[in-house]
Each structure stands twice: as structure tokens, then as C-alpha cells.
Amino acid sequence: MSVNSTTPANCGASNGSAVATVTGGNGPYSYQWMPSGGNSAQANGLQAGTYTVYVTDGSGCMGSDTAVVQAGAANATVNITSTHVSCTGGSNGSATAVASGGQQPYTFFWPQLNASTQTVTGLPPGTYSVIVTTANGCTTNASVTITQPAPLALSSTQNDALCFGTATGSATVLPSGGTGPYSYQWSNSQTAAAVNNLAAGNYFCTVTDANNCTAVINVQINQPAQLQLSLSQVNHVTCFGGSNGTATVFATGGIAPYNFAWNTNPQQNSATGLNLSAGSYTVTVTDANNCTTTLVVVITQPQQLTAASATTLVHCYGGSNGTATANPSGGTGPYSYQWSSTPQQFTQTATGLPAGNYTVIVTDNYGCTVSTAVNVSQPPQLNAAMSNVVNVSCNGGNNGSATVMPSGGTAPYAYQWSTTPQQFTQTAANLPAGSYTVNISDMNGCATVSSVVITQPAPLVVVPSGTDTICPGQAVIISANASGGNGGYNYFWTQNLGNGQTHVVNPGSTTQYVVTATDNQGCVSAPQSVTVYVYSFTVTDVNITTPPPLCSGNSTTFTAQVTGFTGPLTYSWSHNLGSSPGPLTVSPTATTTYTLWATNGCGITVQKPVTVTVNPLPVINLSPQSATGCDEVTLVFADYNPNNSGCTYSWNFGDGGTSGGSNTSHSYTQGGIYTVTVVVTSQAGCTGTASSYVTVAVNASPVAGFNATPDPATTLEPTVYFVNTTTNAATYSWDFGDGSSSLLANPVHTYAQKGVYLVVLYTSNASGCYDTAMRVVEVEPEFSFYIPNAFTPNDDGKNDVFMGEGQEISAFEMLIFDRWGELIFRTENPLEGWDGTVRGGSEIAQQDAYVYKISLRDHRNKQHVYHGTVSLIK
Incomplete structure (x- = not known):
């Protein structure tokens, strides 16, 4: 294998690469670069340096090779020079990037400022970065921090003005921060840090530092509130010429404590000046800063107290209705008064004074006094005497008169005589005999009384004689005798008898003769009469008052009257009732007839019967009774006498109960022995009474009662607990209203179904008395409602519809x-559910959570509202 390709690492970065080429061995191959580079055929992100790659084939055979990554173009070296912000919060900083090394020319970029110049200016405080790029694209980052001085801050100390309105304040400004040294400029043109002679007010000082940064501070010089004096209380001199005035001043403003000085002699040094007479006073107050102010206080005095008087005379001699009034002036009201009367009086006007000399002492509101003498006078005593008295000439006449003569008092006079009607003149006329008084009053209402007696002769009286009763044809002598008056009498008779004192008369029928007499003054007597009665032989009527029927044992009264049968009569009654015409009182035991015989002087007799009807009394028999019962005992009372038909009855049962009727009953609620009385009244109004005794024993019955809990019960809790509240009972029997029963005192019963049941409690006691209580017990259906939280509308017959289930739902x-x-979806049918479709469509809604709101009312019409979500699941 061999490494046949590398690329250099430029700008000092990790951007070099190397590629390993493998020949031979058996694939696949695995790679491992050291000290870095990864595990693939090409290693990337390599810094300049030497790297080794190890390759392993599919058979586990391993080979290696070395690669050198050369350093490419170099980065520039960057330094930054800067100037800082001169004043806090300013933006006059600057920065210059100085580059060296790398390949020129350079480009500069300040990312925070989006600037591409080597030098940036107008910078506020902060950290700034610059990216310097060489001609072959290598970049170098550098940063610089622009600072600012501490903020120029100002504080101050000051001394306030000592007194209101003075320039005695001072202030000093104390700078910090910024860059010293500092210069000062005050708003009152002073240029030092400390200034003096300042009046109250606001002063601004501008401080400038070595960088020409400025700050301004406001210094407030305060002053005390203006020192002022006010008069808080003044008490003026109470009595003219006195020296009990006082005045109190109240200092405000300035600086406490205060010192006071009054220009009194000697000087007073408190806030209150004492013992001042009327006049003007100056008080000076000095505060703690030696500031002063003054106040003038004026003390006044009342005018001198004087008192004038006014009087009213006593109206009547010896009276005590005089008055005296004191009228004060000066001083200080209100005034009080003290009079030397007996008893003393204390009002401005003294009343009820008899004549005499008095003294009044007037005291004003401050106790100043003045005394004044007053005299109250009276008129002479009022007297009266009678003159010119004229007596009555005939008895019963009214031709008397009298005149009264007044003296003293105060004219004019008024008169009031005790005549009928009253007379109001000095002379009273037309007076009958009698005693009279006259009240004389003067213009002041003073009065006196005088009296006079007006006499008259004795009454002229004529008395006739000769009243008699004769039979027809007889004669009789009548005569008259006068007395009283003034003597020298004459007589005059009626019936054509003429004058004369005596006459013989023979009338044919009863005749009345009237005689009058006159005296020598012409006074006439009252006429008098004498009657000569002549018996008659006929009777016009005999009347006896018929008495009403009476009841046996009672009495009645009747009277006889005979008319037309003249002359004196004699009477005779049967049954030994005597010889009086009546009224006569009789008490027969049975119906009886009484007879009257009346006889006149000539021997003629007449008779008259009268019958008194007597009604019998009702008879009733009552027998004693006895009975026993519960709570109350009812007895029957009856009258079985057939002779009492049509009678009325009044029963009294002895316990306050009453009744009527011949057959009645009464219930006794308390045991005992009672007297029963009945009063029977017949149709004739006659009454009979009977009484008897009844013996009653009343046993108390039980008082049945019970409570049921719960009430109402529900189909979910159908068991009812019965609490027996019965009193005075021994046995109990319950009927629960559903065919069930119990003999327990406090049973518990469970109802099988809802309904309204009438529960009856039967109770009894040892006395055989019983009572029953009943009440309705209701077993109500219980409201319930259940809502599922998901459903699957997939037509599988299970949970295809969303709906709530419950009972006793009345609205939905x-x-x-x-x-x-x-x-x-919406429905008002509680039996209709949501099948998952949208507004009744044919498609099932998407699988999701849906919001439901269910509103319903229960069997008690209580509103229930349910909110929630239901999940539709497909």
C-alpha cells in the first residue's frame, strides 16, 4: 500500500488531508490513521505534521505507510490600539487594528459594527472584535475593550437659613468619579465648592472634570417657617376698672423652644400674660435661632355696670301684686338679680310685691354688682255703704230697691248685684224680698262686698172651712179667715156668693167654692177652695188591676179603684185581706178568686171579684252516677218527667261546663266528684231546680308518636328506622303500609320498592286506654347518571353509541x-346516543377526543350539567 496524495494545512488550521491507496491483500479493507485522521481511506481535517495509516484486509493481513501534511499559507498577527470613552455614557472611543505577517494586502472586518476599516471611531464602552484576512484568505481574530471613567457623581452638604427671610445658609458640593481636577459653577455665579450667605431656595451647581464631563446638582436651602404669634385665648377685664385680664399667645414657625416677653411692669415671660388691666400690650417671642416677632394684644373692659328701675303699683290696698323691674346697662350680660323681697326673688322683674321699699342687687356675668333702691306704692282701701233701701210692699212682690255708695280704691267702679237676673248699676231695682250682696270693683279689679236685706210683709193667707159630705137635699155653712199682709181684709167668693166672710150653701151636686182676700195695700191672697161633696147613688166603674199569672210560691199585688161612686168609701175584702183598696199582696198556693165590697156614706154598696192564676213548678229527679274512662268520660243526663214537656233546661256539670236540652251529655277530662245542677223553666216561666253528684275516674291514654329516618328514603337506601316517641304506653303494634307489621317498640323496616306508605302505630296501656299515630313515609327513586369516556362506532353491536345512562331524568x-x-350532534332524548356521525351524515367522524355538554333535571327538578370529553376510537 502507499499514501499517494496529500493537501497542505493552510492558515494554521486543521484543513489538510491525505489519501491511502491499497493494492494486494483481500478486501474489504479497514483503515486507522494515527495520531488522528479517522478510519477511512482519506483522512481530513489534518494540521500540518506527520501521520501514519494502518490498513487491515479481509484476511487480517496488515500494512502501513506514512504521510507528511505540509504547512500552507500563514495567518497575520494582529494588535489593536485604542482610545477610551472620555465621559461616562459617551461614545467617543476608537480602535485601530495593526496587522503583520501573512500575505498582504489585509482586509479588516469589525462584526459588531459591520465596519470594514482598519480604524473604527465613535465607540461607546464595550468589547469589540476584528477579523483580519490575508491575501490568501487566512483569517485572524482579535478583540479590544473600550472603557469609560466612573460616573461623575455629586453630593452636597448644606446649612439652612437660621431665620425666615434671611441669607444665612451655606452649601458645599462633593464630587466623585469622572476625571479630576474639577471646576464649579453655581447658579448664583459663585465658583467655589463651598458657598455662603444663601437665602432659602434652590441652587444649581455644575461641576466639570478634566475631560470636560459635567454633572449638575440641586441644593435646596431651607428656612424655618415664618415665626408668628397669634392670640389663642384672651380673657378681658370682667369688671370696669379691674385688672383680671389674661391673654395667651401661640407661637408657630421658627425653631422651638420659644421665649416670651410682655411689656408689662414688671415684665412677664410666659406665653400667658396675667393680671392685665384694660389697654394695649406688646409681646415679643424669640426662637432658638434668636429670630423674633411681636404681637399687640388689646385688653378691653365692660362699661360700668348701672341699674335703673321701673315699678307698677299694688292694684289693691293690702295686695301683693306690685312689680319692680331692674334695667341694667354696662357690665357683661347675662345678668342675675337678687331682690330684698320675702321670699327673695332672683328674676329681672320681682312680682307679687306688697307696698314697701325694696333693694335689688344686679350681678353681671363676671360677678360685678350694683345695688338700686325701689319703692312700690298702693291706693286707699276700697269701702262701700248702703243707702236708699226700699222694702217690698206685698209678700212675694218685687218692687224693692237699694243703692250702694263706694269710697277709696281707684275710680271708676263696677257693680255686680246677686239678683236674678244680675244687675250691674249702682242702684238695684225690682227686688223681691231677700238678702242681696253687691260686689264693687274698681278699675284695678280691687273688690269689696256690701249686703242689704229687703223685707216684705207676711204672706196674705186665706183659710176656708166647711168642707163636708152631704146627701142630696142637705145644707152646710162655709166661711173664710185671712191673716198676714197689712190688715183690713176683704173676702170674695165664686159660685155667685159675692163678698162676705160666711155663707150657707145647699148644692145639688158636689161643688167647689173658691175664696180670695185683699188687705189695705191692695195685696191679694192666693185663692183657696172648699168642696161640698154630695153622694151619688150610681157607680160608674169598679176597676181592680188584674195580676199576671204567678208561679207557685211567689206573690202578686193588685189595687181596687171605684169611680162615679162619690163620697168617702169603706172597703171589705174576702179571704181576710182587710179594708184597704190596696195595693194588696197575696201568695196563693193555687188559683184563687178574691172579692171586694165598697160602700159610700149614704149606705150604697158595690162588689167586684179578681182571680189570681197560680202555675205549678216543674219537677225533675236526678240520680247519682259513676263512670271510668280514658282521657275523658262522657255521661248522659235526661229528664223523663212527661209533665215537663215544652220546658227549657240549663245544665251546670260542676266543672265549668254547661248545656241545654232535656237530654244531654257531658265529657269530663279530670277525675273527681262533681255536683250536677239543672234548672228547668216551664212555658209559664216557672223554674224548678235539681242537683246530684257524679263520680268520675279518668285514666290517661298513651300519647302515640314516632319519627322515621331517613324521610324520605330512597330506592338505594330503602331501610327506614322508626323511633318511638310514645309516652304512657305498654304495647305497640306497627303497620308499615306495605302489608308488613311489627310489635317492637323501635322497629327497622326495609321497603322493597318505591312508593308512598301510610305507617300506623297502635298503642295501649294497662288501663286499657289506647292511641294511634300515623305518618306518611315515602321511598323515592334515587337519581343517578353515568357517562362513558370512549366508544367504538364500528357496527359490531358493542359500544357503538355514546350516551349516558341513569334514572329519574325529567329533562335532557x-x-x-x-x-x-x-x-x-344534539339531542333532547336521553335514550338517543351519538353514533359518531357528523350532523346526521353517513360517515363516521375521525378518531379524536370530542367535547360533550349534557344538561338534565332530576325528579326533584334539580339542574345537573356535565362537561367532559369522549374518545371516538376506530
Whole structure:
């Protein structure tokens, strides 16, 4: 074998090659180049140097040969000179590539800058590379880093102005970074690093370094807030001429603490000036920086307190309705008052004052006082006397009069007499006999009372005599006697008898004679009469009040009246009722007739009967009863007396219960002995009463009850647990409503199918009492729904349709979407599934995952929504 071809390695790279040619031996051949070159007949990527190739044939025979790869064209050597950025953030750096060696001419390429010049300028800080290529294509890479100085940074120190509005501040700028030395230029034209005599404000300093890089800093000189004084509280002098004023100032701004100075004598040095009289005061405040300001404080005083007075007179002598009013001025309101009255008064106006001298002390809001004397006067005492009194001439007349004469008080006067109607003049006229008072009041309402008695003669009275009863044809003497009045009497009679004191009369029938008398003053007596009765022989009517029917044992009353049978009568009754016309009270035990006989003075008699009807009382018999029962005992009560037909009944069962009717019943809920009373009223209104006793024993019944859990049960959990809540029971019997039963107290029952079952619990106790409880137990179907996650629509009869399976579904919708959101199937029939076709077509959709949305309602109308994916598998 031999190596018969090589190519040199150029530009110092690994790009040489060698080719081995084999003759002889038995193929196939394997190759191995050393120290590198690979395992094929041609070795590539070789640097300049010597290489050996080992060849092995198909029989294991080995041969070798050596090849020399020569060095080709050389690379250039590259150095870079540079200038750095002068100021931070600048772009004035530059770089120059200097090449030597290799074959000229050279070409230069700066890849970051896409520049092909030997020198690049305007460079910001950074690392830059250059590729230098010789004339025969060899390349050399070199790089350079362009730097920048540290940033020119400025800081400062400053001292603020001491007082508001002064130029006492200073500032110093401290540079770092950049390239020293530094120069300074302030916005107030100063050129040193430190400046003085600065007022409050903003100052700008521009610093320039040796590379002419600049930075600007703003220095703010502050000043204290303006030192100010304000008046926070002032208390002026309270009383005229006093010195109890105070004032408090409040300092703001400047620098605390503060010192105060008042121009008082002696000087005061606190924020509050004390014991100040009226006037102007200057207070000076000095802060910690010795800054000062002043404030003028004016202390005032009220006008001098004075009090004038005004009074009203006492209206009536000895009265106490005088008033006095103090009218203060000056001082400081509000005012308080103290009067020397008894009791003392403390209002501006004192009231209810009797006549006299008073003193009022007025005190203003600050306790300043002034005293004023006040006199309250009164009028003379009001009196009255009677004059010109005229008495009544005839008894019962009204021609009396009286005049009252007032004195004292305050005219004019008003009068009010106690006459009927009242009179309001000084003289009261037309007065009947009697005592009168007159109230006299003056213009101030002061009053006095005077009285007078108006007399009259005794009443003129005439008294006739001669009243008698005569039989027809007889005569009788009548006469009259007068008294009272003024004497000198005259008499006048009616029935044409004329004047005269005495007359003889013989009337044919009962006659009334009237007589009047007059005295010497013309006073007339009241007429009086005398009647002469003449018996009659006929009776117009005899009337006896008919009593209503009464009940046995009761009483009734009746009265007799005879008319047309003149003259005095005498009466006689049967049954020993006496000699009075009535009213008479009788109490017959049976229906009875009573007879009256009436006789006049002439011996004529008349009779009249009256019947009193007596109704019997109802009779009822009650017998004692006894009974035993559960919860309540019902007894029957009845009246079996046939004579009580048509009667009404009122039963009282002794426990507060009542009833009516001849036959009734009553239920007792509590055991005991009860008195039963019945009142029977007949149609005639007569009542009979009967009572008896009943003995009742009431045993408590069980109170049946139970709970069922769960309620409702379901077809998946059909077992119901019954919890017995019955009280007072000994035995239990259950009917579960499905043909099953139990005698347990708390049974457990499993229902075979859904439905609504009426469960009944029968209970009893040792007393033989029982109770029943019932309730409905429902076994509901249980909602369920299952959805597969894949199906295979290949018509093999197995899993060909995608659909959910469940029970108790009342409303349904299923939607199928492809992965792009297109609706490809919809149904509202829960028994209809998706057969894999698109919108009812004939082709099965591609194998993929499809999105379903199933909405349905269960048997309780609860909404269920299911989202998911189903895989269609072919």
C-alpha cells in the first residue's frame, strides 16, 4: 500500500488531508490513521505534521505507510490600539487594528459594527472584535475593550437659613468619579465648592472634570417657617376698672423652644400674660435661632355696670301684686338679680310685691354688682255703704230697691248685684224680698262686698172651712179667715156668693167654692177652695188591676179603684185581706178568686171579684252516677218527667261546663266528684231546680308518636328506622303500609320498592286506654347518571353509541362538539346516543377526543350539567 496524495494545512488550521491507496491483500479493507485522521481511506481535517495509516484486509493481513501534511499559507498577527470613552455614557472611543505577517494586502472586518476599516471611531464602552484576512484568505481574530471613567457623581452638604427671610445658609458640593481636577459653577455665579450667605431656595451647581464631563446638582436651602404669634385665648377685664385680664399667645414657625416677653411692669415671660388691666400690650417671642416677632394684644373692659328701675303699683290696698323691674346697662350680660323681697326673688322683674321699699342687687356675668333702691306704692282701701233701701210692699212682690255708695280704691267702679237676673248699676231695682250682696270693683279689679236685706210683709193667707159630705137635699155653712199682709181684709167668693166672710150653701151636686182676700195695700191672697161633696147613688166603674199569672210560691199585688161612686168609701175584702183598696199582696198556693165590697156614706154598696192564676213548678229527679274512662268520660243526663214537656233546661256539670236540652251529655277530662245542677223553666216561666253528684275516674291514654329516618328514603337506601316517641304506653303494634307489621317498640323496616306508605302505630296501656299515630313515609327513586369516556362506532353491536345512562331524568339535552368548537350532534332524548356521525351524515367522524355538554333535571327538578370529553376510537 502507499499514501499517494496529500493537501497542505493552510492558515494554521486543521484543513489538510491525505489519501491511502491499497493494492494486494483481500478486501474489504479497514483503515486507522494515527495520531488522528479517522478510519477511512482519506483522512481530513489534518494540521500540518506527520501521520501514519494502518490498513487491515479481509484476511487480517496488515500494512502501513506514512504521510507528511505540509504547512500552507500563514495567518497575520494582529494588535489593536485604542482610545477610551472620555465621559461616562459617551461614545467617543476608537480602535485601530495593526496587522503583520501573512500575505498582504489585509482586509479588516469589525462584526459588531459591520465596519470594514482598519480604524473604527465613535465607540461607546464595550468589547469589540476584528477579523483580519490575508491575501490568501487566512483569517485572524482579535478583540479590544473600550472603557469609560466612573460616573461623575455629586453630593452636597448644606446649612439652612437660621431665620425666615434671611441669607444665612451655606452649601458645599462633593464630587466623585469622572476625571479630576474639577471646576464649579453655581447658579448664583459663585465658583467655589463651598458657598455662603444663601437665602432659602434652590441652587444649581455644575461641576466639570478634566475631560470636560459635567454633572449638575440641586441644593435646596431651607428656612424655618415664618415665626408668628397669634392670640389663642384672651380673657378681658370682667369688671370696669379691674385688672383680671389674661391673654395667651401661640407661637408657630421658627425653631422651638420659644421665649416670651410682655411689656408689662414688671415684665412677664410666659406665653400667658396675667393680671392685665384694660389697654394695649406688646409681646415679643424669640426662637432658638434668636429670630423674633411681636404681637399687640388689646385688653378691653365692660362699661360700668348701672341699674335703673321701673315699678307698677299694688292694684289693691293690702295686695301683693306690685312689680319692680331692674334695667341694667354696662357690665357683661347675662345678668342675675337678687331682690330684698320675702321670699327673695332672683328674676329681672320681682312680682307679687306688697307696698314697701325694696333693694335689688344686679350681678353681671363676671360677678360685678350694683345695688338700686325701689319703692312700690298702693291706693286707699276700697269701702262701700248702703243707702236708699226700699222694702217690698206685698209678700212675694218685687218692687224693692237699694243703692250702694263706694269710697277709696281707684275710680271708676263696677257693680255686680246677686239678683236674678244680675244687675250691674249702682242702684238695684225690682227686688223681691231677700238678702242681696253687691260686689264693687274698681278699675284695678280691687273688690269689696256690701249686703242689704229687703223685707216684705207676711204672706196674705186665706183659710176656708166647711168642707163636708152631704146627701142630696142637705145644707152646710162655709166661711173664710185671712191673716198676714197689712190688715183690713176683704173676702170674695165664686159660685155667685159675692163678698162676705160666711155663707150657707145647699148644692145639688158636689161643688167647689173658691175664696180670695185683699188687705189695705191692695195685696191679694192666693185663692183657696172648699168642696161640698154630695153622694151619688150610681157607680160608674169598679176597676181592680188584674195580676199576671204567678208561679207557685211567689206573690202578686193588685189595687181596687171605684169611680162615679162619690163620697168617702169603706172597703171589705174576702179571704181576710182587710179594708184597704190596696195595693194588696197575696201568695196563693193555687188559683184563687178574691172579692171586694165598697160602700159610700149614704149606705150604697158595690162588689167586684179578681182571680189570681197560680202555675205549678216543674219537677225533675236526678240520680247519682259513676263512670271510668280514658282521657275523658262522657255521661248522659235526661229528664223523663212527661209533665215537663215544652220546658227549657240549663245544665251546670260542676266543672265549668254547661248545656241545654232535656237530654244531654257531658265529657269530663279530670277525675273527681262533681255536683250536677239543672234548672228547668216551664212555658209559664216557672223554674224548678235539681242537683246530684257524679263520680268520675279518668285514666290517661298513651300519647302515640314516632319519627322515621331517613324521610324520605330512597330506592338505594330503602331501610327506614322508626323511633318511638310514645309516652304512657305498654304495647305497640306497627303497620308499615306495605302489608308488613311489627310489635317492637323501635322497629327497622326495609321497603322493597318505591312508593308512598301510610305507617300506623297502635298503642295501649294497662288501663286499657289506647292511641294511634300515623305518618306518611315515602321511598323515592334515587337519581343517578353515568357517562362513558370512549366508544367504538364500528357496527359490531358493542359500544357503538355514546350516551349516558341513569334514572329519574325529567329533562335532557346533550351537545357534542369537535375540537374546533363546532356543534356536530344534539339531542333532547336521553335514550338517543351519538353514533359518531357528523350532523346526521353517513360517515363516521375521525378518531379524536370530542367535547360533550349534557344538561338534565332530576325528579326533584334539580339542574345537573356535565362537561367532559369522549374518545371516538376506530
